[in-house]
Amino acid sequence: MAAPSGLIAHGLFEDLQARTDEDTAIRDGLRDIIQTWEKQNRSITYVLSRGHGTPIAKLSELLKSAEEPLGKAVETVGKLAEVASKAPYYKFNGMWSRQMQDLVFQILFWGWLGGYENGGGEVKSGRLMNIEEVGEYLKVPVNLKDEDKFHLAIEEYLHALISLVEELARLARNSVTMGEYERPVLINQFVKDVLAGFQILNLKNDSLRRRSDSLKYKVKDVEDIIYDLSLRDLLPKKE
Amino acid sequence: MSEYKQEQPISPYMAMFEEFRKELDEHHDRRERIVKASRDITAASKKIIFTLQRVRKLGVPLPPYVNKSNEEYWKTIETRFREIAPDVQNVNAYRYPQLTWGNQEFMEALSFQHYLETQTLISYEQAKSRVAALCGDGPTVPLTIEDYVLGIYDMIGELMRFSITAMALNGNLPAGEPRKAPAGEDSPMINGEETAAAPEEPRNVLTDMRHIEQELEFFHPGPGTPFEKDVNGKAKVMHQCIGKVELANYSLTVRGKERPKGWRPDLAERPKEEDTRAEVETF
Numbered sequence: 001m002a003a004p005s006g007l008i009a010h011g012l013f014e015d016l017q018a019r020t021d022e023d024t025a026i027r028d029g030l031r032d033i034i035q036t037w038e039k040q041n042r043s044i045t046y047v048l049s050r051g052h053g054t055p056i057a058k059l060s061e062l063l064k065s066a067e068e069p070l071g072k073a074v075e076t077v078g079k080l081a082e083v084a085s086k087a088p089y090y091k092f093n094g095m096w097s098r099q100m101q102d103l104v105f106q107i108l109f110w111g112w113l114g115g116y117e118n119g120g121g122e123v124k125s126g127r128l129m130n131i132e133e134v135g136e137y138l139k140v141p142v143n144l145k146d147e148d149k150f151h152l153a154i155e156e157y158l159h160a161l162i163s164l165v166e167e168l169a170r171l172a173r174n175s176v177t178m179g180e181y182e183r184p185v186l187i188n189q190f191v192k193d194v195l196a197g198f199q200i201l202n203l204k205n206d207s208l209r210r211r212s213d214s215l216k217y218k219v220k221d222v223e224d225i226i227y228d229l230s231l232r233d234l235l236p237k238k239e
Numbered sequence: 240m241s242e243y244k245q246e247q248p249i250s251p252y253m254a255m256f257e258e259f260r261k262e263l264d265e266h267h268d269r270r271e272r273i274v275k276a277s278r279d280i281t282a283a284s285k286k287i288i289f290t291l292q293r294v295r296k297l298g299v300p301l302p303p304y305v306n307k308s309n310e311e312y313w314k315t316i317e318t319r320f321r322e323i324a325p326d327v328q329n330v331n332a333y334r335y336p337q338l339t340w341g342n343q344e345f346m347e348a349l350s351f352q353h354y355l356e357t358q359t360l361i362s363y364e365q366a367k368s369r370v371a372a373l374c375g376d377g378p379t380v381p382l383t384i385e386d387y388v389l390g391i392y393d394m395i396g397e398l399m400r401f402s403i404t405a406m407a408l409n410g411n412l413p414a415g416e417p418r419k420a421p422a423g424e425d426s427p428m429i430n431g432e433e434t435a436a437a438p439e440e441p442r443n444v445l446t447d448m449r450h451i452e453q454e455l456e457f458f459h460p461g462p463g464t465p466f467e468k469d470v471n472g473k474a475k476v477m478h479q480c481i482g483k484v485e486l487a488n489y490s491l492t493v494r495g496k497e498r499p500k501g502w503r504p505d506l507a508e509r510p511k512e513e514d515t516r517a518e519v520e521t522f
Contacts, residue, residue: 007447009362013454016363016384024461090333130255143262148330154259196249197256204267 023091029083030095037076037099043069044106051113052174056183060123063115070110073103077138081150089148097156104134104152104160109167112190126186128164128194131157155208158198162211165191169218172225181229182236188222195219266334269326273335276319280341283312283319284348288397291351295405297444298358298415316345317373324378332381339386345370346382346390351397358415358442360451363387385466388458392473395448399480402444403487412488414443445488448481 047066054062077100084092107129110116114123116133134152135142141151168187175183195215203209229235250256287309294305319341327338349369353361361369366387371379405413417440455474460466 006359007442007450008360008454012360012362013458016388017458019384020458020460027461027464088333089330093333128252144330145262146329148332154262158259193250193252197252197259200253200256201260202264202267204270 023087026083026087027092027095030080030092033076033080033083034096034099037073037080037096037103040069040073040076041099041102041106044073044103044110048106048109048113051109052171053178055178056125056180057122059113059125060118060121063110063113063118063123066106066110066115070107073106074138077103077140081140084150089144089150093153097153100152100156101159101163103138104157105163105167107134107137108160108164112164112168125183126190128161128190134160158201158208159211161194162198162208162215165194165215165218169221172222176225176229181234184222184225184229185235188226191215191219191222269331270335270337272326273323274337276323277337277339277341279319280316281344283315284341284344287312287348288351291348291355292397292400292404294355294401295409295413297355297413298441299356301352301356313373317375320370320373320380321375321377324374324380327380328378338380339383339389342380342382342386343390343393346386347393347397350391350394351401354394354398354447355401358447360391385460385469388455388460389466389469389473391451392455392470392477395451395477396480398444398448399484402448402484405444406487406491410491412443412445412484412491415441417441445481445484448484452477452481 044066047062047069050062051059080096084096111129111133112125112127114125114127116127116129116137117124129137131142131152131154134157138152141147141149142157143154144151168191172184172187175181175187198212198215201212203212226235290305290308291301294301323338327335346366349366350361353359353365363382363384367382370382374380402412405411455477458470460470
């Protein structure tokens with residue numbers, strides 16, 4: 001297929017093909033890692049979802065048992081970061097952003113329940129791990145502004161935080177079922193504080209905006225629970 | 240009033256969210272600038288292409304009036320590129336997919352002009368250095384392989400319009416100036432067959448379009464990527480464009496001599512393709 005003299009420079013498309021194939025190879029490598037990661041995320045969900053039926057006294061044990069699957073996922077993130085750093089961060093970031101949001105949510109949930117500072121005994125719930133702490137836990141940098149490297153992005157953290165609020169609204173209900181009336185009060189304050197934070201963000205019309213819009217309904221769900229408890233005089237008395 | 244405020248304790252996460260707000264605002268501002276610039280670059284490129292469609296000759300420098308009327312549009316592109324170049328550096332290089340709209344249209348204009356002037360396909364490297372030149376001494380806007388390839392696909396559509404207009408007005412398919420055979424290079428292709436390297440017949444637009452198509456058909460974007468989807472869609476359009484030129488050329492060969500000069504090949508005679516006529520008549 002000899003091109004007519006001069007129309008197309010020799011090797012023009014071969015060169016483009018070679019570069020495109022390099023990207024394809026990176027993408028294939030990433031896809032394998034992400035698949036493993038997805039399974040590991042599911043194992044974490046499997047353990048932590050038992051939090052909805054575990055009384056606080058037994059929570060410490062549950063949180064300990066979540067550490068192993070969490071550790072595995074963190075290991076996978078390390079592998080991914082290594083492969084991903086061969087390309088500009090935002091070139092392939094869309095491939096794993098979802099899994100990242102998922103994992104960060106699980107870490108936040110685990111951390112909120114008391115897993116992050118779990119010294120055995122009765123756990124202390126209600127602590128929000130900030131983005132730096134999550135980054136440290138994942139062993140990746142957070143919110144890089146100049147350096148083009150693998151990192152945890154603000155948007156991913158915020159998505160995870162919205163998931164946490166949704167999960168806690170559910171937990172508030174289930175806590176009542178378990179006869180734990182203090183936890184809904186804790187959750188009520190927490191989700192309000194988070195909502196207040198989201199309200200100062202100028203979000204554009206994207207998925208983060210749509211999800212954050214639903215936060216107020218979750219806050220209301222928890223308020224309704226508090227209302228029900230107060231009506232029946234079930235709220236713990238303030239000392 | 241102040242008492243009322245104290246009743247609502249400030250969220251302990253406010254400082255964190257304030258930091259997030261700052262970052263997100265910067266991000267949205269960057270995105271807005273890029274979207275706007277991308278639109279301006281698209282509009283300017285379209286205007287450049289429109290002027291270029293008034294050119295009738297191939298492989299020679301553009302007539303002065305074309306350069307003159309396009310000057311302001313190239314200037315717009317230059318200004319916009321320089322404005323957004325700092326926004327798409329380092330970690331932000333691939334962050335704003337909106338950049339590709341303008342880049343593709345720019346590639347279409349650039350490659351079309353390059354083809355008219357030189358009757359050659361601009362290379363990816365040439366296109367990148369052109370963007371770098373427009374950006375001046377400052378940072379450079381990245382031009383991706385996707386931008387380049389998709390722009391070339393669209394350029395074929397411009398070659399179709401260019402050919403059909405030329406055929407309608409001049410009664411022949413545009414071809415380059417006769418040139419001396421280059422020493423020892425590939426032999427030219429005529430009617431798909433290689434000829435002896437004797438005095439070189441000038442290439443015409445249609446054979447060039449076919450060759451670019453051939454090359455593009457061998458190019459495979461990554462499987463399952465949006466790029467692949469775009470390429471598949473554009474490949475279909477490109478094939479139709481070549482078909483339209485072939486049909487016009489056929490009409491010209493079969494009946495052209497019976498018709499007065501200035502007669503437009505009636506493409507609507509071909510059934511199935513209802514849209515053909517409208518598209519051609521816009522020029």
